[in-house]
Amino acid sequence: MFEQNHSAWGDGRYMAMVNFGDTALTGRPPADVLLFLARFLPDSIGASRRGLARWLFEATYADLELAPGGASTFGFFNGMGWRSLNHLAASGAPVSPSEAGLATGQGFGSGAVIVRDSWQDTKSVLAARTGHDELPTVSHRHADDGSFVLGHRGEVLFTDPGHCCYRLSAQSDAKSAAEHTGWSFLNPLTGETVTQSLPLTGAAQGGRVGPRLVDSPSVPGPVTVFGADLAPAYRDAAVARVRRTWISWLPHLVLIVDEIDTRHPLAVHSHFVINNRDDLLRTNRATDSRLVFRRGDAAAKFFQLASETDQRSSMSPVRTRWSALHDVYSPHPNSPGQGKEGSGEVHTFSSATAGLHHRSVYSIILDEESAIQGWHIWLKSGNVAVVERPDGTEVSFDLGHLLSHAT
DSSP: OEEOSOOTTOSSOOEEOOOOSSOOSBOBOOHHHHHHHHHHOOTTTOHHHHHHHHHHHHHHSSSTTOOOTTTTGGGSBOOOOHHHHHHHHHSOOOOOTTTTTOOSEEEOTTSEEEEESOSSSOOEEEEEEOOBOOOSOOTTOOSOTTOEEEEETTEEEEOOOOOOOTTSTHHHHHHSGGGSSEEEEEOTTTOOEEEOOOOSSOOOBSOOEEEEEEOOTTSSSOEEEEEEEOGGGGOOTTEEEEEEEEEEETTTEEEEEEEEEEEEEEEEEEEEEEEOTTSOOEEEEEETTEEEEEETTEEEEEEEEEEEETTEEOOOOOEEEEEEOOOSOOSSTTOTTSOOEEEEEEEEEEOSSOEEEEEEEEEEEEEETTTGGGOEEEEETTTEEEEEOTTSOEEEEEHHHHHGGGO
């Protein structure tokens, strides 16, 4: 994603990665592989691909001394070998993603969507687990459909739990739906809770739409929209539709719209996981539906703007608990990559009542810590999000228009 401001491994230029499933937050590809590609990829694939491989090497190996002990397990945090020196001298010049014409929003068959404000001087990155194509295996996946990661100004704010050594009981917890951003459902008559299950097959699901760039007359610059229906991940007949749509206007705004239908009345619990791996998170509960997060020089206002059940207001106070977040798989006990209880904050917004049809709208405003208080947002007429910027100007987002591009 970007260079981190802080790392559990000490000083140095550590890179944050999109870490869904059994992947690491901190890491980099093997230098031997990157430089082999930079040297030998054929012209039939494209010379720019060679340049991109060299660019990625330059970006991730600017600090050659980074090497957490044993962290190359599973090939996440890697170093250089002697082959790198051979390939380096013979490889061509780096080509940046913007020079190669890569879009700032990319969707992948694995179900990941990654959106950023820019390839140059990146300030914000949003990555989400959405519907996926048919996959050859289910190994190393988590119960994380609908989860997302959001970083701003070198800080990871909304996060994935990552994974740790299999010898730890915490590893099975990290794979569960309870540790991820997503939903659980309560049947008030039976007391039964329905949660997302670990995938059993690689069958395609979700019907992802986007990412799409959408021009809106009232918004300066393009808006990126994407969404998917994650109901198949629950494998329960009562859950008919779980559609989440992300609307991003980076680097400053992400809107999330959840539309959920069930076949008999259920209450909905929506969970959001926040990064406190290094105990640097500061959380302010402004109201029962408005939270402000601060890490370093980055800040986020996270609001539930609306919640309806069967077309009636259904907001209730947010609840908070703690979880464990992990960084890099390490076979050593008690390593910096192994998370501790309390390294994650899980904030849950619940519907006030059970019902058949649920709709919620959330907003995340991002800026540097000194400017975050100057941002404001509200819903007008139920379907237009109005954002007031620190200079007093307003920007309106027509949710109906934007949602039509993700269905």
